[in-house]
Amino acid sequence: EPALVRREPGALARAREELAGDIGYHRFCQYQFFHDWGALKREANARGVRLVGDLPIFVAYDSADVWTNQELYFLDGRARPTVVAGVPPDYFSATGQLWGNPLYRWDVLARDGYRWWVERLRLALTMADIVRIDHFRGFEAYWEIPAGEPTAIRGRWVPGPGAAFFETVRGQLGQLPIIAEDLGLITEEVLAIRDAFALPGMKVLQFAPSGPDNAYLPHHYERNCIVYTGTHDNDTTRGWWRATTQHERDFVVRYLGHPVTAETIAWDFIRLALGSVARTAIVPLQDVLDLDSAARMNTPGTQGGTNWAWRYDPALLTPGLRDRLRELTVLYARAPPTAWPSAASRASCRASRRAG
Numbered sequence: 304e305p306a307l308v309r310r311e312p313g314a315l316a317r318a319r320e321e322l323a324g325d326i327g328y329h330r331f332c333q334y335q336f337f338h339d340w341g342a343l344k345r346e347a348n349a350r351g352v353r354l355v356g357d358l359p360i361f362v363a364y365d366s367a368d369v370w371t372n373q374e375l376y377f378l379d380g381r382a383r384p385t386v387v388a389g390v391p392p393d394y395f396s397a398t399g400q401l402w403g404n405p406l407y408r409w410d411v412l413a414r415d416g417y418r419w420w421v422e423r424l425r426l427a428l429t430m431a432d433i434v435r436i437d438h439f440r441g442f443e444a445y446w447e448i449p450a451g452e453p454t455a456i457r458g459r460w461v462p463g464p465g466a467a468f469f470e471t472v473r474g475q476l477g478q479l480p481i482i483a484e485d486l487g488l489i490t491e492e493v494l495a496i497r498d499a500f501a502l503p504g505m506k507v508l509q510f511a512p513s514g515p516d517n518a519y520l521p522h523h524y525e526r527n528c529i530v531y532t533g534t535h536d537n538d539t540t541r542g543w544w545r546a547t548t549q550h551e552r553d554f555v556v557r558y559l560g561h562p563v564t565a566e567t568i569a570w571d572f573i574r575l576a577l578g579s580v581a582r583t584a585i586v587p588l589q590d591v592l593d594l595d596s597a598a599r600m601n602t603p604g605t606q607g608g609t610n611w612a613w614r615y616d617p618a619l620l621t622p623g624l625r626d627r628l629r630e631l632t633v634l635y636a637r638a639p640p641t642a643w644p645s646a647a648s649r650a651s652c653r654a655s656r657r658a659g
Contacts, residue, residue, distance in 0.1 A: 356431025
């Protein structure tokens, strides 16, 4: 309703009264979620497990964030976006990705010291120990698309807040436990911001097999980075291998120095990731379980379907799989020596490899 869109006090008061039951229900659900999540995080941390959160740079148009802070976004007189977010054509899509999120008015955000963003990060860091900011390059420059465009092709790069944003946030929150998602079209200016604040970037092995100069190959890594076999936006490694080109397959064989098949590639990449100098290695569970494309988590540029629908069967997490992971984790100095597997565990690990 227009009066609610404009957040007129009378309309808000009536809505609070008329929707009191629904509001109470959702308040309870949020209370229960934060109560349970807090208990889970405390238990994880007590066991030496740190949680990585994920924070998209943009928020949804139909979110409470936009509705209650309309002055922070490019909206017209009816509170509809005039420009929206996305990325130009890239590895994932020939027409780019039209996300449709409203874009920030960074000049307005800067006037009060990026207060909304500081509070957003502060809350995220109570829920996770480190946060990956999706589309990090948008802080240097973002792709602005006129509202109503059918694809992301007709857009333009617009400067973001740059280093000033991170200087302000660091002044409010201290050291920033942030992973910079620096994939896609990355410029020297983006890398300069990342490195100025010592934020680890991302290396994805599935992006590597093109030639010796590819920056995603482990011999190019710096210590302060996070290596992934693949991310939630990639196919599983087994699925990727079946769809990749013969040139890329030949390069992988040359790089690894031994024959590679669809049945071995996932664990070949896991070994490559864990054996690199990257500070942290992250392996999707689908690759640990050596699953094919049917287990893919997300296909960028698409909505619905099987996206985010994959679930695992706990029965697949066998002792042999655990021992195989532990052996590599210890071998490449990613665990204390006390975690070295016993002779029986190593035998179980060898047996599980022979059994595939």
